[in-house]
Amino acid sequence: MGNCWRGVLDLDHVTACLQHRHTRSTIPTPRSYIMPPRVAKPVQRKGPAFKPPRPIKSPAQTANTTTTNRASGANAARSAPANKKPTAARPKAQPATTIISSGDEDEGESEDEDILSLSDRDEPMDDASDEEEQRALPPPDMPRRDPITPGLLALLLQQGFDDPKIGIQRGAMLLVEEYMRLFVKEAVARARYERNVAKKSGVTDGFLQVEDLEKLTPQLVLDF
């Protein structure tokens, strides 16, 4: 949870983090092992497991179930501690049934259901925090700039010429600028693509790496 504060002193972000932490803390610890770190920042997952007391809606109800379970014999009593959790977590868990044998099965199902609903709740939460981060970024209203400043490109071209007397027209120079702009833009776009592919196959962060560039360079150079 310390990572929430890392580098970004933005109120929006901080509140998002706090909300994030809040919702996350209601999830029992094992869930974080079930769900691999699919988020861009795996660090978020590493926080110490904070396990607050879960809201227990009706203590009488739980007591009820345990008593009925105890009555059902050793078999039901063994499964009782596992079943207690979902019953407590869901306020609308079915009341202790009179038919104990089928009620036991139902409770097993309800636990599965609970896992599903928990993981379901997990997903939009991650997305929401991502959106929150995106919104915290400044709007892209700055002027477009060239990846290579025109004067620099002229110098670099000059460097490449064997014949120092060769000249280049102004229009041609502008066209070369456009060409190199497209080249860099394409390289970044392809690196992004490579990163997305890598993200799908394994656990990585969202940083564009040199290996992405290594993968895309042959085709890029062939295309340009």
Add this chain to the structure above:
Amino acid sequence: MATNAAEEREEELKSALWYSIGQYIDEETIEQNINTTPQFIGALTELVYSQIENTSRDLETFAKHAGRKQITMDDVMLLSRRNEGLETLLRQKMDEIIASDGRPPAVEKKAKGRPAKGKGKAKAKQ
């Protein structure tokens, strides 16, 4: 000594290029919500540097092949001869440049060049 100076010059240009590309990448990352490692920028700089070297050599060769001492837009267009999408984009840009110039740069060229070249230019414009 001479090689030393050349190397130094190259290093200077490369660092300038690194800076320039770094600035560009910074903006791109903010805009597109991505992150890059510094190594990525360095590698990209190397890639762009060698690409510029190749480009300048190509352009020089094209111009020489046409018997000119000046690189024209047509030479640059030849760079995109293997990539149709790129050619379309560059042609658009070329039209823009010509339009903004008012008069095609063929005027400058005609002053220096031979009539054959002028014809070639006119053909390309259509």
